Amino acid sequence: MKSYTSDLQIQQFQHDLISWFQKEQRILPWRENADPYRVWVSEIMLQQTRVDTVIPYFLNFMEKFPTVAHLAGADEEQILKAWEGLGYYSRVRNLQTAVKEVHAEYDGVVPADPEKFGELKGVGPYTKGAVMSIAYNIPEPAVDGNVMRVMSRILLIEEDIAKPKTRKVFEEAIRDVISKENPSDFNQALMELGALICTPGKPSCLLCPVREHCKAFGEGRQQELPFKSKKKKQKSLLLAAAVLTDSSGSYWIHKRPSSGLLANLWEFPNCETVSDILPQKEELQLFLHEEYRAAVELQALEGTIQHVFSHLIWNLVLFKGVTDHIPEGSGLIRVTEEEMKQYAFPVSHQKIYQLYQDQM
Structure with missing residues (x-):
């Protein structure tokens, strides 16, 4: 597989990115602490849903189901009602199934082993990477659309992000550049950068803390990336x-x-x-x-x-x-x-x- 990171000044990139995040990060309820259950719930809610939409749902959900034990023992009708309006309801059904397993098999403690956590229902590569890195500071890549957009510009990756196999390209790139000392802030910083600055369409490059590391900016191609082929008509x-x-x-x-x-x-x-x-x-x-x-x-x-x-x-x-x-x-x-x-x-x-x- 082609290496996209060979000429990146990795330590300086990590420093610039994490320093910016520690100063500029948004205050969000799931960032109050690194409780793995709270991080897990927030990441499931944030899939295909905007942050400002998720905040009231997250607060309500945590009030009703504050621990693994509460969610594991809840009636499905209650859970669906708490999720009502968020859509993609299979997310919360899978979450409860997985939480029941955590309650039964791991004494209610979210496993800190990426392999074990990744085997739970509804836990894909992104969720695994996000929870393991944010909650347990394990250097696992967390690659979603935001991260692919950011890294496609930083590293000038022109692969089609609509193809499932392309995720592997980005996961390998993140493994090369992720901070081993602070993977939690590193992964969150990439997500935050994609949400606030390295946005779709016209990114705010002049505000970007890692602009000088960005190959796409250097070539004036930031608006071309990421490349994504069109979906079939609905x-x-x-x-x-x-x-x-x-x-x-x-x-x-x-x-x-x-x-x-x-x-x-x-x-x-x-x-x-x-x-x-x-x-x-x-x-x-x-x-x-x-x-x-x-x-x-x-x-x-x-x-x-x-x-x-x-x-x-x-x-x-x-x-x-x-x-x-x-x-x-x-x-x-x-x-x-x-x-x-x-x-x-x-x-x-x-x-x-x-x-x-x-x-x-």
Whole structure:
């Protein structure tokens, strides 16, 4: 494998980067201490989610589940509710599975062995490197999109970061340059640099503490990197959803399957509309009758909702209806408005509920 670090002044690079971080780092709740459980939870939350979004979720989650034992013993419904709105719910399911193993096999102490920690459910190379370095000061690389962007510019790495094999290139480069004395601050400094200064598009090079080490800056190519090939276009689906109530104002809701997209979350009844013959309203009414034995006359709500996943776009057309006659065992349960606050809904269905409330 090509060496990208042979002409980098590694010790000076480490010094400049870490010194900047120690002076300029943001005050974040998961940096209050290096408790490995807190670091682990924060890193799982921060995957594909912005820091300012994560902060209130992290504080709430830590209040509810402050230790490995609390999370290991918690009911999944409580955990999903605490995660509601963060998305990518498999993250928290995997986290609880892994935490249960830590509780059972390691007496509730997150293992300080990278190999053992890396074998836990949902712990990939990045999470392993982040937790091991930040919590235990073990010099493991923690390579995410931020770090690849920074190092592609520093070292002029032109590999396609959309390809999984490219991560290995960056992991080897980080192993060469990581501070063995202070890997915790080194890895956090790379992440912080990517978040605050070495940003996508137009990086703030004049503020960069390691500008003089940066090959891309030296050649005026910082805006070209990293190189990332384009993803395939997302699939777009048209769906119809119904907010169903009974005559007393309680709601009929449905639990999604235990596997697949948004597993075990609650939602208003809905279906994909595919017919070229029936209007969406009639197609949804037919679905409600066939799926839940619910005979209900629907009225359209004003407005539609679009929800974007990484691979999929939902376009939701919305309706409302009132019915007291849905058989037990149909798959729909009846909950009051107050009771519904205890159930975890995906963001798309939170938006449906808000739109319904706005029009009542």
